[in-house]
Amino acid sequence: MTNELYIYLSILTPLIAFFITPLSSSNPNLRDSLGPIGGIITFYSSLNIASLYLDGEVLSFTFFQISETLSISFKITGLGVIFGLVASGLWILASIYTIGYMRGNKEKNQTRFFTFYSIAIFAAICIAYSGNLLTLFIFYEVLTFSTYPLVAHKQNEEARRAGRIYMGILVGTSIVFLLPAIIIVWVLTGSLDFSTNGILKGNISNEYVPFLLALFAFGIGKAALMPFHKWLPAAMVAPTPVSALLHAVAVVKAGVFSMLVVITYVFGIDFLTETNGAVWLIWISSITLLLSSCIAITKDDLKARLAYSTISQLSYIVLGGAIATNIAVQGAAIHIVMHAVGKITLFFAAGAIYVATHLSKISDLNGMGKSMPLTFMAFFIGSLSIIGVPPMGGSWSKFYLMLGSVEKDYLLVIYILAISTLLNVYYLLEIPAKAFFQQKRTNIQVTKHPLTVYPTFFAAILTIILFIYIEPLKDITNLIFGN
Amino acid sequence: MMPFIIKNLPILIVITPLMFSLIVAVLNNNRLAWTLSTFASFLTMIFTILLCFEVSYKSNISYYLGNWPPPLGIEYVIDRISIIPIMIVSVIGLIATLFAHNFFTLEIDEKLVSKTYSLWLLTIAGLIGLITTADAFNLFVFLEISSLSAVALVALGSKVDRKALVAGYNYLILGAVGATFYVIGVGLLYGVTGTLNMGDLAQKIPALGLNKSVIVAFTFMMLGIMVKAAVFPLHIWLPNAYAYAPSPVSVLLAATATKVSIYIIVRISYTIFGSSYEIYSFESLRYILLYLAILAMFAGTIMAIFEKDVKKLLAHSSVAQIGYIVLGISLATSPGIASSFIHLINHALIKAGLFMSIVAMGYYTLKRIDVKTIAGLGRQLPITFFSFVICALSLAGLPLTVGFISKLYLIKAAYMSEGIWLPFLILVSSALSLIYIWKLIEGLWYNEKSLKIEKIKELPEIYLPLLVITFLNVYFGIDAGLIIDNSFIASDALMSGIK
16 A cells, blocks of 8 residues: 555645745745755655566556546556656756746746646646546646646747647647547447556457547647647747746657557557558658658757757657557657657757857857857757767667567658658757857857756766666566566 | 425425515615525525435425325426426525625615515526426416516616616517417417326327327427527527626526526426327427537537627527537437536536626626726736636536536537537537637736726625635536436436336
8 A cells, every 4th residue: 555655645746836836936945946856756756656667566546436437547557657757857857957047037927937837747747647548638638728827928929829829739639639539438448447458459340440549649739740730839939948848848748658558558559450550640650750850950940940859759759659569669668758858958958048148049059169068068969869879868769669660561661760860960960060160150148057057968968878777768668568 | 393394395495585585675774685685595505405315315206285286286396307407596596695795786776786686586486496396387487487587687787787678678578488489388288188287298198199289389388498598599688688687697597597498498308298209309309409509509609709798708608508408408318418417517507607707807897897808807816817717617628627527428428329420519619619718818817907907805705605616616527426426317217207
């Protein structure tokens, strides 16, 4: 029984932070320290959950039984462990960074910002440990609504328009596609619980599988599959810590995490392979992957470029799920971690540059490398990890994804992955290259805030650490499909 | 004393507000009138709760008025079905009465306030009577009591805006047409069966076979009640009546009046005509209702999107929500009707909360609330704004609120009997409803202040009832078992009358 305590602890900590934050608005130091402290407690309990999971223990509890087949319940799954670790671990880093950014930038309404920041983390953790589709859906929506005040934080006309696109696409798709998909599963199987081999097999005729999967794939708008990807670039009007933690980690990862959960625990990869229900998804995600890389090249705004790069990287994960082999799904799961760490480094760097110089255009960054060497080094390392160069963590997941596609003889997919890697090289490395090798055009005053620089550099180092210590992650992903 | 009360509960819930309305009418002291009205609605609620316990182990209470047995005397029936709308009316009635005082003293001539309370209690008595009676003609009497008092209440809004008189007049005329249609139907039925008791009618109608008078009677009765229930396209009296009525009246009517009429639609089609289901009622009518419901869903939502006045906007949204409820009924399956009952309860909670928070904003700012004047009020009125946001999200059907539970069960029922196209339409319309809901939330929170108002202090007598409703919206969104189970029991009981 005591082991379930860790689930309570990891879920309740951000919730408590959410309640205390507005109360401590008069004391900014206390308020801002809640984030790192909460992050450490949550990460600590997530680590314990992970080790208990590796020991083969099944942790679960039902929070509320609504009716016989409906409940709000939590259960630890392999994918959930990974997402929980990512969300809580990076919360520590991001919360330290956020303090530096908000203070360095002298943003208004900081208390409101921190309040909704913690509720978003709470929702992400609940998504990670959810035990059935209903719980997943509930916290998916909570996550959307709690991030709206963060996206529209600046409260000007531009923020409001972006907020509308954000809410419109995310809530619209979830109501119109995801909800009916969940209800169809409920009617067909009479249950919404996750199971290691899927619950749909034998309950649905084969020709309907692709359609149901389509409802899920487009319903989970957070996975940013084209044509429902516009919300992600729109959300970039938010302050950079939001883009970093939420739009590179919590929100989008919640999306692809939900995709993987649906593919493995609701459909079951064997069932998808048998029925060929996910083949179309391979091509849709490949197209998204290539197109968004191409769009990224055209963007001169640093955050917009990173946003399109995120869309493309998310499709790697969806692609891994769609290939639907053991190895590909493992690769996708590892990519959740690797991309999260890599992309958060890049966003941190973008934010640090903005705080120090108020520059947001790539073309203005010429020669800035000398003024901000640590930040641009971190950006460089992060880019290499996203591209997939050893010894950075990102190389593992790409390797697994390629193995998976070889296993299924999808040779075209390998070419697509290769082309996209080349595009990555082009649009990501251009930035540190300009910063280090081009001549500075104008004199820009640089006022760094230390709390923005060090977390950035630490995140970059983390990508290298993850390359070396991949073993525990591999062990967890091996258990995704049970023992 | 206690056994006497228990025995007479079915009439007590009607007679308590009725008697108090007579007392209140002659009072001169407005505060005393309010206190007595609150006491009356509180007593009614206590009786309703007692009745709930009674019904839960007796399942069917039949009460003969004046000990005259039916079919000659008037029978009151309380069962697991009728207890649901009774509960809605008495709970919302109490909360709305608590909430009403400040508004009535502000919006109505001082001399008329106690009369207003009298009409108010009369409306509640009429609505409860409509639900309890098992006599088709007695139902007409209560229909008139509740409608006429509601019309008078709507017209009392004329001190603030003269348009209330026109709105009241429209309501009166259309309501009278509806009631006349209903009574024509009842008359025809009486002609061929010689009885007015619903149970008795249900037994005698099948023997008549395919009788033309019965068909005409059924059509007249249904049409009459559909006017009262504001089923699209018979809803045109509703938006103006809700928008120009005095604030508490909007709350009471929006949350209860149409709900009761919808309950009567269910009663007529399943109890009176239920045993001859195959011949008369549903197979043909079902599809008419279904398409009307779909039209209502979209028409109401689209009207709401383009509406500027917030009370009217909410009224248009009510038309759409009535569409959802009617849609559940038109499915004619047990889960369908259960989902209707679930939404009946939940929508009462949602709309009561929304109207209460909007009229509270109007009270604090002394302005009619439209999309412009609402701007920036969220910062001034945090508690009211909080309640408004929760209830609005509930209206949109977001998880952890009652609206989500309604939607979940409605879509499940629709999918089970009609396939995927119907859930899809429901969801598109509910996604559209987000547009107007968001327009309001965004305006409240983000727009620059348009009204120059000094610091407003929120009043506890206004925000406490509002917070109660908001709490119920969330509580029953999580612990939905009570509502779901009772709705399914009710729908099973109704469907058992058919087979």
